[in-house]
Amino acid sequence: MATNHPRDTLTVKPSPVQQKTQRFFAPCPRGLEGALFDELTELGAIHVGPTDGGVAFQGPFTLGYRVCLWSRIASRVLWQLAEDEYHHEEDIYEIARSIAWPNLFTAQELIRVQVDAIRSPVTSLEFVTLRVKDAIVDSFRAVQDERPSVDTSMPDMRIHVFLTAYTATVYLDLAGEALFKRGYRREGLQAPLRENLAAGMLALKGWRGQMPLFDPMCGSGTILTEAAMIAMNLAPGGQRPFAFEKIRNFEANVFDAMRAEAAAGAKPLPPNLLFGNDRDVDAVEVTRRHLQNIGGEATASAVTITNVPMETLAAPAPTGLLLTNPPYGERLNELADLKAWYPAVGTWLKKTMAGWKACFITADRAMPSGIGFKPSKKTPLFNGALDCRLFEFELYAGSRREPPKDKTA
Ligand SMILES: C[S@@+](CC[C@H](N)C(=O)[O-])C[C@H]1O[C@@H](n2cnc3c(N)ncnc32)[C@H](O)[C@@H]1O
Structure with missing residues (x-):
């Protein structure tokens, strides 16, 4: 049974709380x-x-x-x-x-x-x-x-x-559906990163479009798509509705002005800034579609996306940020495959990527020792419930590659 309460009056004023x-x-x-x-x-x-x-x-x-x-x-x-x-x-x-x-x-x-x-x-x-x-x-x-x-x-x-x-x-x-649901992901591939985790890693590395970005295992292209939105100054929520639009006294004119200001500030994606690759052809196609969803064909075609094993690629530019999310090896047989693959990743980084900063987000703490590099930084991050590390490696010409010793980075 409802009891009377001092606030039990319906008083929808034109401007309830906005000033405070x-x-x-x-x-x-x-x-x-x-x-x-x-x-x-x-x-x-x-x-x-x-x-x-x-x-x-x-x-x-x-x-x-x-x-x-x-x-x-x-x-x-x-x-x-x-x-x-x-x-x-x-x-x-x-x-x-x-x-x-x-x-x-x-x-x-x-x-x-x-x-x-x-x-x-x-x-x-x-x-x-x-x-x-x-x-x-x-x-x-x-x-x-x-x-x-x-x-x-x-x-x-x-x-x-x-x-x-x-x-x-x-x-x-005020959001409604979670904010990482930007609206560009309309199809799934296995194990995509959350959009806000990808954007957060770019922020942690200070990437704002000032240097080339390369994701050699791009999957559905979350890192590349978030990077494109940053470089284009696109509002991440520009394509979706919000719960606050249904709140009484929603100030549509204020929000319309914010959206219009955001649309006016958008820029085209420059070429030779974003580079992606995945050995899986479906991943490459999904990445292209996600880029098209944010900025049409002009955006997708400004990104160079290849479809080969990463270890066969040349560096796309003399320097830049490599940011990627390799397979984690959550199942036992995958873990064995990963361990067998890591030395080839180390060799590729050493031979090909000198001059770059390389960052890998993985739940596998043994990754640095597997590739034979000591991380210059490791940042704890959660990918959903998975306790991960973002490992950063500075790849100098002449190499600071170390013998594998750090088993539990
Ligand atoms: C964990 S998924 C990446 C997910 C991605 N960050 C996203 O948000 O969708 C790992 C990807 O690495 C790719 N991959 C694994 N080994 C590779 C290799 N040697 N060369 C290129 N791609 C590889 C897989 O095909 C898979 O798409």
């Missing part, structure tokens, strides 16, 4: 918090604070639009609606019930509640999920007959609750 500074949280792949901090700061966020798995920030409400449109690294943009202390489940219901939900979206929107917790004393996250849903429904019922329905697969509004030991924070997800 708002709090946001942007989750990202673990290991990219620093890169996301820099990106958010550049986009105009204030009080930017990285934590494990994401970055908190503040700014006007419309900064949420801008980050959804422009962040290459964030997975979502969560808008903070309430935060308070709690001791048991019913306190979390009250925190959620204190929010004037009918002022945020209509009862026609399908909702999904997701609860995550770190060191929370609550015994059932499912029960908390149910109580937060109850709070939203009760909030609607207090002012009107209709209530939103739950849809966990294709919701319009995602409500996220984050519990620590003492505090519950309620967020509305």
